[in-house]
Amino acid sequence: MALPKFDVLQPGTVSEACEMLAKYSSEAAVLAGGTDILVNIRKPIIPGHLPRCKGCAPQSLTAGGMEKAPGILVSLSYIPELKGISEGENGEITIGAYTTISEICESVLIRGKLTALAEGGDNLGSPLVRNRGTIGGNICSARPAADCLIPSVALGAEVELVSVEGTRTVPIEEFVIGPGKTVLEPNEILTKVIFESLPSKASSAAIKLANRKALEIAVVNAASVLAVDEKGKIDFARIAMGAVGPVPIVAKKAADFLLGKEPSEEVFDKAGKIAAGECRPITDHRGSALYRVEMVRVLVRRTLKRILNTE
Numbered sequence: 001m002a003l004p005k006f007d008v009l010q011p012g013t014v015s016e017a018c019e020m021l022a023k024y025s026s027e028a029a030v031l032a033g034g035t036d037i038l039v040n041i042r043k044p045i046i047p048g049h050l051p052r053c054k055g056c057a058p059q060s061l062t063a064g065g066m067e068k069a070p071g072i073l074v075s076l077s078y079i080p081e082l083k084g085i086s087e088g089e090n091g092e093i094t095i096g097a098y099t100t101i102s103e104i105c106e107s108v109l110i111r112g113k114l115t116a117l118a119e120g121g122d123n124l125g126s127p128l129v130r131n132r133g134t135i136g137g138n139i140c141s142a143r144p145a146a147d148c149l150i151p152s153v154a155l156g157a158e159v160e161l162v163s164v165e166g167t168r169t170v171p172i173e174e175f176v177i178g179p180g181k182t183v184l185e186p187n188e189i190l191t192k193v194i195f196e197s198l199p200s201k202a203s204s205a206a207i208k209l210a211n212r213k214a215l216e217i218a219v220v221n222a223a224s225v226l227a228v229d230e231k232g233k234i235d236f237a238r239i240a241m242g243a244v245g246p247v248p249i250v251a252k253k254a255a256d257f258l259l260g261k262e263p264s265e266e267v268f269d270k271a272g273k274i275a276a277g278e279c280r281p282i283t284d285h286r287g288s289a290l291y292r293v294e295m296v297r298v299l300v301r302r303t304l305k306r307i308l309n310t311e
């Protein structure tokens, strides 16, 4: 595999980057950490590959859903406004799109208030990949198993998208519309990920099941958020599941079931079973659909138990 020829542009502000994307349009793509895009634009020297098993889609000539390798990469690495983590007056947490996975994992604020996101980051790739890869890149890569995307869905994040035409905010649940596909317009940049403040007693957890301990895409991943009121009843619940459908799936029925219940082994087990009924996995070389459904049940139950330290 060899990298095709491309030019790298280095804007210093978001508006400059937007102008470049508008100018070069279909020729250009955004470059963040490059851990996905630089793999996807490599030229294969063999014409595609054979699927290893039924259900494993053959890769196209240019992998990663790209029809044509971009001739221009607009790098985000010199744009200070895309970096860093901050907490607003109302408790909302904003993460710049170019913040690396390592920075997220090391943030005391994220570890304390958005625990599932930090745990999702812990599960991503290897230290080298985490040092380069960014949260914006992870979300825009739109893999149904992306390790920061699934917790962000559970935590109810929103993403800010900017282009020369203006700014819009989209709930992350609606951002990914298929494997590798998002609602991003060709000239838009994801600038920030915003997490509105959760109920004060809410906690979260994320668990990934993979065939290896590192450098592996999830067979299934799950993230949950839970809060218990002063009477000991669950008054807030959200559950997201990855690698069990073409997009991240919100287990709405399972979360609704939890509301008003007292946390217990039986209640969490039942929630896991309901969540298993809400997923739509395929069989591929990582695991069968049947196995994935069973693992959703287990992982959802375990995330809920971990939140209450009863795992």
Ligand SMILES: Cc1cc2nc3c(=O)[nH]c(=O)nc-3n(C[C@H](O)[C@H](O)[C@H](O)COP(=O)(O)OP(=O)(O)OC[C@H]3O[C@@H](n4cnc5c(N)ncnc54)[C@H](O)[C@@H]3O)c2cc1C
Binding pocket: 029, 030, 031, 032, 033, 034, 035, 036, 037, 038, 039, 076, 097, 098, 101, 123, 124, 125, 126, 129, 132, 133, 134, 135, 136, 137, 138, 139, 140, 141, 145, 146, 147, 148, 184, 188, 189, 190, 191, 215, 216, 217, 218
């Ligand atoms: C060895 C290896 C192991 C990996 N393991 C995992 C893993 O375990 N879990 C996992 O989830 N991922 C994994 N990945 C995938 C990848 O590292 C992550 O998805 C990473 O977070 C991507 O971020 P990036 O900054 O490198 O994105 P890039 O590669 O720079 O970009 C990815 C895509 O998003 C677009 N993009 C990036 N940022 C923006 C933005 N701000 N606005 C608009 N578009 C944007 C790019 O144009 C490109 O299409 C792995 C990759 C490698 C190479």
